[in-house]
Amino acid sequence: MDFLHKNFVYRTISFDAFVQRASEEKHANYFISEDEKYYLRSLGDDPRKDIADIKEQFPVLAEDIRVPEFFEKEQFFSSVFRISSRGVQLWTHYDVMDNLLIQVTGKKRVVLYSPRDATYLYLTGDKSEVLDIDNPDLSRYPEFQKAVRYECHLCPGDVLFIPALWFHNTVAVEFGVGVNVFWKNLPSEVYDRTDTYGNKDPTAATRAMQIIDRALKALEELPEEYRDFYARRIVLRIQSKAYRTNLE
Ligand SMILES: O=C(O)CCC(=O)C(=O)O
Incomplete structure (x- = not known):
């Protein structure tokens, strides 16, 4: 399908x-x-x-x-x-x-x-x-x-x-x-x-995604070079704060 x-x-x-x-x-x-x-x-x-x-x-x-x-x-x-x-x-x-x-x-x-x-x-x-x-x-x-x-x-x-x-x-x-x-x-x-159906994201995850959508919208106000730079900073922030690091 x-x-x-x-x-x-x-x-x-x-x-x-x-x-x-x-x-x-x-x-x-x-x-x-x-x-x-x-x-x-x-x-x-x-x-x-x-x-x-x-x-x-x-x-x-x-x-x-x-x-x-x-x-x-x-x-x-x-x-x-x-x-x-x-x-x-x-x-x-x-x-x-x-x-x-x-x-x-x-x-x-x-x-x-x-x-x-x-x-x-x-x-x-x-x-x-x-x-x-x-x-x-x-x-x-x-x-x-x-x-x-x-x-x-x-x-x-x-x-x-x-x-x-x-x-x-x-x-x-x-x-x-x-x-x-x-x-x-x-x-x-x-x-x-x-x-x-057992497939809707947990409410906290949905809220987090909505906040990210708002962040992306805010970045659109910037020229491309700045948007790219701050997008990378956001990714780094997410990686350092939220990714699990002790992966086996
Ligand atoms: O067995 C299937 O066809 C699908 C199974 C599935 O998606 C599930 O168990 O969540």
Whole structure:
């Protein structure tokens, strides 16, 4: 899926028809083309307000899944169905909460990048613009080659822990059913209360970004040479004050 050129559309379809179509390669019934692919990321009852919880939206199917006890009940945030046709690739992105990705059926390739490699990923918000991570256009994204790639394949029954802020990119190697479970690994007041997807930046981070935007606007008042000089000073200040230096 390409979020830059939006090569996908949202459609409503009954769950059984969805599973049927996602699991077949050619469709007798389809929206756009007979070999179109399908991806479900389940939502809350009211997607604008409610948080996805398979126990609420799919109570019978939810019985089949035992979520490993990695967190206290109060930290639970959401549980989300991820059902995908073979071949669907989800762009590289991060979420702001810890996450268990549970593979129920089918195989999935997952590639991860450390949050410390954020500088090499050409981010637009929480997503990397480098869509083709296997054959990246290095003339356009030269820094991408510095990002260290961690790769694994999930088979039925495998559970992958994806820590908050770790970038991940998934490819369904086969039609597959997965569930991911997010939980609040930080105190609950850190998170944005309007977040229903587990991917809105913590409010302090959003404030910090807004302040940076204001700083950039202020620099625009200066001639280019001065703007460049003070931009470098700001970067140095951020590096010396906020970067973690004792990195292992
Ligand atoms: O499994 C997928 O297709 C995507 C998983 C994902 O983005 C997540 O677990 O946050």
